[in-house]
Each structure stands twice: as C-alpha cells, then as structure tokens.
Amino acid sequence: MENKLNIMIVSDEDALMSQLKTIAETKSEQVIGVRSNEAVREMNREMAHIVIFGQTDTDTSVEVVQMLKIINPNALILFIANASDFGLLRNMTRAGADEFFVFPEEAGLFSSRFPNIVKSYAAKKAKNEESAAPTFGRGRGKIISFYSGKGGSGCSLLAASFAQTMKLESSAEVILIDLNGQFGGVETLLSIESNRSLADLQPVIEELNESHIRNVSQTQEHSKMEVLISPCDAEILETLDEEFIAKLLRTCRRSFDYVVVDLPSSINGLVVTAMEESDKIYYVLTPDTPSLKIMKHYEELSERLGLVLTSRMEIALNKLSKNFEVKQKDLKNVLRYPIIASIRQDTKGLQSFINQGQPVRKQAKERKLIPFAKDIRKFARQVAKQ
Numbered sequence: 375m376e377n378k379l380n381i382m383i384v385s386d387e388d389a390l391m392s393q394l395k396t397i398a399e400t401k402s403e404q405v406i407g408v409r410s411n412e413a414v415r416e417m418n419r420e421m422a423h424i425v426i427f428g429q430t431d432t433d434t435s436v437e438v439v440q441m442l443k444i445i446n447p448n449a450l451i452l453f454i455a456n457a458s459d460f461g462l463l464r465n466m467t468r469a470g471a472d473e474f475f476v477f478p479e480e481a482g483l484f485s486s487r488f489p490n491i492v493k494s495y496a497a498k499k500a501k502n503e504e505s506a507a508p509t510f511g512r513g514r515g516k517i518i519s520f521y522s523g524k525g526g527s528g529c530s531l532l533a534a535s536f537a538q539t540m541k542l543e544s545s546a547e548v549i550l551i552d553l554n555g556q557f558g559g560v561e562t563l564l565s566i567e568s569n570r571s572l573a574d575l576q577p578v579i580e581e582l583n584e585s586h587i588r589n590v591s592q593t594q595e596h597s598k599m600e601v602l603i604s605p606c607d608a609e610i611l612e613t614l615d616e617e618f619i620a621k622l623l624r625t626c627r628r629s630f631d632y633v634v635v636d637l638p639s640s641i642n643g644l645v646v647t648a649m650e651e652s653d654k655i656y657y658v659l660t661p662d663t664p665s666l667k668i669m670k671h672y673e674e675l676s677e678r679l680g681l682v683l684t685s686r687m688e689i690a691l692n693k694l695s696k697n698f699e700v701k702q703k704d705l706k707n708v709l710r711y712p713i714i715a716s717i718r719q720d721t722k723g724l725q726s727f728i729n730q731g732q733p734v735r736k737q738a739k740e741r742k743l744i745p746f747a748k749d750i751r752k753f754a755r756q757v758a759k760q
C-alpha cells in the first residue's frame with residue numbers, strides 16, 4: 375500500500391534533491407523531483423500524496439506550499455529548512471506544512487523518521503477512503519466558542535485556560551476574544567489591564583486586517599497569546615452589530631490558527647452570530663439537573679433560530695466530582711452531543727490562581743500542574759489532533 379504513494383520532491387539544489395530522493399525511494403516507487411517553479415504544475419498534472427519541500431527563498435516557499443495545499447488539501451507536506459527560523463516555521467505551518475526539519479542538522483532524524491511518517495500517512499489515507507469522510511485542509515483557522523446557558527459554569531475560565539494551553543502546547547497562533555461585555559471575564563482571570571477593547575475596532579471594521587487587531591489586542595505575558603477584551607460597558611458592546619462580529623471573526627480566522635471565543639450566557643444577536651461563525655461550540659456543562667435543563671432549553675432555542683448544532687456542538691463537562699448528583703456515566707446516556715472534555719472540580723488547586731489573577735499555565739513544559747490544568751491539557755491535545 376505504501377509503495378503506491380506518489381512522492382514529490384521539490385528542491386532547487388541538486389545535492390539536496392539527490393539526498394532526498396535516496397530517502398524517498400526507500401518507501402515508494404513513484405518518486406518525482408521538480409524545481410520550485412514547476413511544483414504547482416506538476417501537482418496539477420499528477421496528484422502527489424507526500425511532498426518533501428526543500429526551502430528556496432521564503433516568500434516563494436510559502437506561496438508554493440499554499441498552492442499545493444489548495445490543489446490537494448490532503449497532501450502531507452514535509453518542509454526542509456536550511457536554518458532554524460521560528461518565523462518561517464510559523465509561516466510554513468500556517469501555509470499548510472505538516473512537518474518541519476532543519477538540514478543538515480536533522481538529516482539523520484529525517485531519514486529515520488521518514489518510514490514511520492509514510493506509514494502513518496498511508497494508514498490515515500486508507501481510513502479516510504474507507505469512511506469517505508470529508509477532510510479539512512489547513513490554511514484557515516478554527517473558531518472555537520465556549521458557551522453555557524447557565525452562568526458560573528466556568529465558561530470564561532475554560533476558554534481562557536484552553537486558549538493559553540493551546541498556545542503553550544503547540545506552535546499555533548491563538549487569539550482569545552471575550553464577548554461578555556462586563557467586568558470579571560478573561561481580563562480578570564489573566565490580570566490584563568487595558569483601556570483598549572474590541573470596540574476600538576469599530577471605526578476600521580470595513581477594512582479590518584491583522585495589524586488593526588494586533589494594535590488593539592493585548593499579548594498575554596506568559597504564553598504570548600493575543601487577547602481581545604470586551605468593552606466592560608455593556609452599552610458599548612450593544613452598539614456593535616452582527617456584521618461587526620462576523621467581520622471580526624473572519625479576519626481573525628485568516629490570521630490565527632485558533633480563535634477562542636468566550637460567550638456570555640444571555641443570548642442576543644451578537645452571540646448567535648458568533649455561534650454561526652464557529653466551527654465548534656463547546657458547551658460547558660456542570661453535572662447537575664438545572665444545568666441539564668438549561669442545556670435542553672438552549673438546544674430547543676437553537677433549533678428555533680435555525681442554528682445548526684449537529685457536528686458543531688460538543689460538551690465540556692466541568693466541575694466533576696464524586697459528590698455530584700448526576701454521575702458522568704449517567705450523563706453519557708442522556709446527552710445528544712459528544713463529550714469532548716471532562717474537567718474535575720478543583721477548588722483547592724484553582725484558589726490561589728484565581729485570587730492572584732494568574733493563568734493556570736505559564737510555560738510549555740510545566741511540572742506540578744494542578745488537576746484542573748492537567749484536564750485542560752488533555753482537552754487541548756484532543757482538539758489539536760482533530
């Protein structure tokens with residue numbers, strides 16, 4: 375099965391080309407080598423499954439990888455850089471490269487990992503063909519909203535901790551957007567003091583771009599994720615219309631890999647628009663009867679509003695403990711949507727973080743995580759895999 379894969383090697387350097395060919399030919403009989411200016415045409419002619427792309431100048435590399443990914447969103451792109459460069463890594467990941475190696479330092483690593491990379495790609499491909507499930511290409515970020523119909527469920531805490539963790543655990547670009555329109559949301563959880571809010575984008579909304587957003591957003595000190603806080607005056611938030619929110623989210627989607635949105639419990643036009651724009655809605659549910667009733671109510675309301683929840687809504691169970699009236703396994707039987715995360719009640723662990731306005735995660739490889747942070751990490755890894 376594996377030797378039926380088409381492998382395309384793109385390089386403008388002869389030595390690298392022949393080095394990569396030797397490695398590729400151990401795993402496939404169908405290996406072709408092209409120059410960077412021929413790659414797009416070749417991809418159109420014969421679909422390559424795996425592309426090994428040796429860096430040429432940065433702009434061309436990004437552009438060509440982007441094009442290849444458009445032609446075949448399922449192609450696996452392995453990028454070979456000639457120097458370790460974080461900016462390039464980021465741009466390439468955003469363009470759609472799946473793996474990143476620096477040559478010559480990592481040449482050995484590459485050739486030892488290559489057989490496994492091919493094997494797992496072949497397995498994934500076979501599985502996709504079997505289920506004929508639609509696969510999503512990269513190149514556009516995901517909008518993930520956190521919502522709960524019941525106030526105090528942990529929506530803001532989950533959204534902020536999830537976004538923070540996602541940023542620390544991956545090379546993804548993350549922005550957290552607070553749409554609560556009141557004090558005590560993410561800016562308190564992350565100790566962000568600012569007089570700039572997303573309402574400041576209103577004058578430029580027609581031509582909104584990434585730098586407008588970065589001018590208004592705050593960079594969270596530890597993780598370096600961007601945070602757009604809501605105007606703490608609900609009246610100002612009300613002046614923003616649905617078109618504003620749609621434009622804001624779409625622009626963010628183009629510039630960030632994950633756009634995490636913290637939504638208020640009360641439903642209005644803005645909230646519905648944000649939900650419509652979302653790829654995923656994570657409903658934060660605490661295991662008690664009132665919360666379940668409120669969620670049912672939300673499901674009915676969505677149906678009336680024409681908001682499609684199928685394949686979009688998933689449930690993040692929060693504040694799980696042994697003492698709760700509804701047990702997790704009973705919940706599984708009554709819920710109509712999949713459970714994406716199970717997060718323990720961790721009042722003791724969270725206390726000092728909440729009191730000091732500190733995020734539960736500060737570094738990438740952190741030891742001694744509190745139970746809450748461990749559960750969020752599991753949650754984020756699960757989402758990153760999708």
Ligand SMILES: Nc1ncnc2c1ncn2[C@@H]1O[C@H](COP(=O)(O)OP(=O)(O)OP(=O)(O)O)[C@@H](O)[C@H]1O
Pocket residue numbers: 522524525526527528529530531532554638639692693694717718719720721724728746
């Ligand atoms: N897993 C957990 N264990 C212990 N306490 C938690 C947990 N999750 C959330 N909390 C606590 O619950 C409270 C409410 O959290 P949060 O403000 O995130 O909820 P919310 O749903 O955003 O509320 P609001 O309706 O005010 O927007 C906070 O004090 C938070 O510390």
Ligand SMILES: [Mg+2]
Pocket residue numbers: 529530531554558559638
């Ligand atoms: Mg909140």
